[in-house]
Amino acid sequence: MRVFITGGTGFIGHYVARELLASGHELIILTRHPDKIAALTNHPKVTLLSGSIYDAATISKGLEGCDACLHIALGWGETPLAMLENDTRATVLILQAASRAGCKKFIYTSSTAAMGKFRSVMNENVANLPIDLYGATKAAGEAYVLGFRATAMKRNIIRPGYTFGNPAFENSGVSQPDKRFALMAQAIVSGGEIHLIQNDGTQFISAADQAKLFHRVLDSDLNEEIFLGLSASWISWKEIAEEMLTDYEKITGQKSAAKIVEQNLGWSDQPMLFSVDKIASVFNLTFDAHEEMKRHIDWQLRNALSKR
Structure with missing residues (x-):
């Protein structure tokens, strides 16, 4: 085609x-x-x-x-x-x-x-x-x-x-334009604060x-x-920050001095979800982002470390 x-x-x-x-x-x-x-x-x-x-x-x-x-x-x-x-x-x-x-x-x-x-x-x-x-x-x-x-x-x-996601091609491509992952990685590398909204996340x-x-x-x-x-799985920004902190320790052998600071806006701890039933029923597609998320966290963190 x-x-x-x-x-x-x-x-x-x-x-x-x-x-x-x-x-x-x-x-x-x-x-x-x-x-x-x-x-x-x-x-x-x-x-x-x-x-x-x-x-x-x-x-x-x-x-x-x-x-x-x-x-x-x-x-x-x-x-x-x-x-x-x-x-x-x-x-x-x-x-x-x-x-x-x-x-x-x-x-x-x-x-x-x-x-x-x-x-x-x-x-x-x-x-x-x-x-x-x-x-x-x-x-x-x-x-x-x-x-x-x-x-x-x-x-x-x-x-x-x-x-x-990481760039689609090796040594050739771009990541998402939103900078929250990159800013989080920078805060972890520099030992700064990671500012989040409590119970914030998405699919x-x-x-x-x-x-x-x-x-x-x-x-x-x-x-x-x-x-x-969308994926069927919901992931919070706090989970991402915690995974990145753990990954930092694995890579460097040291704990980061960075701290997670959550702002409480009264958001429920029960996530609001979009239905993904239609792509499952029509195309037999069901996505879970956890494994790719780990790879992306590692990529973002290594990028931040390389610029230290």
Whole structure:
């Protein structure tokens, strides 16, 4: 299959690229940084297009002859109008261009943030009630993807939760843009304080597992479906900090002087969970992040130690 990907040199995107290349797919990757991932730059089944998600001409040309379009890239802005212009409008532009190019499949990368306000049941069927601009623009993107029915193109949505991981390729790749792991590692190496919110955590999912979900959705004949991309396992930030402290002692033979400082905001010790029943029933996918989390903690800690 010939697949057009936006954000293919970004964190989740370069994992999706690796997953699809392993299955023999040909990739056309739109990127602002063509030299960012050496393993993709030099791959015989990858064509890198220099451009942004606002470059209509480049997008239309790149989509020529493609069977599918995976929109993974994120636009950003500090105001409602900027978010509308930079993310929602870009999504609609790419969606329309994919349809006009004759793509058979389109996958939109949303976020659990589109769902917003937490309720007793959090599955793919609850109404979106976003609580910030990021969630609002993702919910708007979803609405356009589902509402764009004047096309034969199959359109599906993936809502990733907190996705983490080491670079996808050896000596070539990127980690998640969120810096909390790195800041925690720095605090442990320097003997500082690790500031956490008591009972804070989530259903972390490794980028490799997230990529498997993208692959399954791409290979399916489903249409107008939404899938939550999360692990079944819930992990607290305190567990991560404690594991990193233990790992530090194993690596260095010394205990870190760092201390965990928790802020009590009255959060329950019973975690609020998203349902992952749908990906289990439709694709037989059930993810547990614990083992990959250990590898990621070790990687982050060794990076911090190397900069000491």
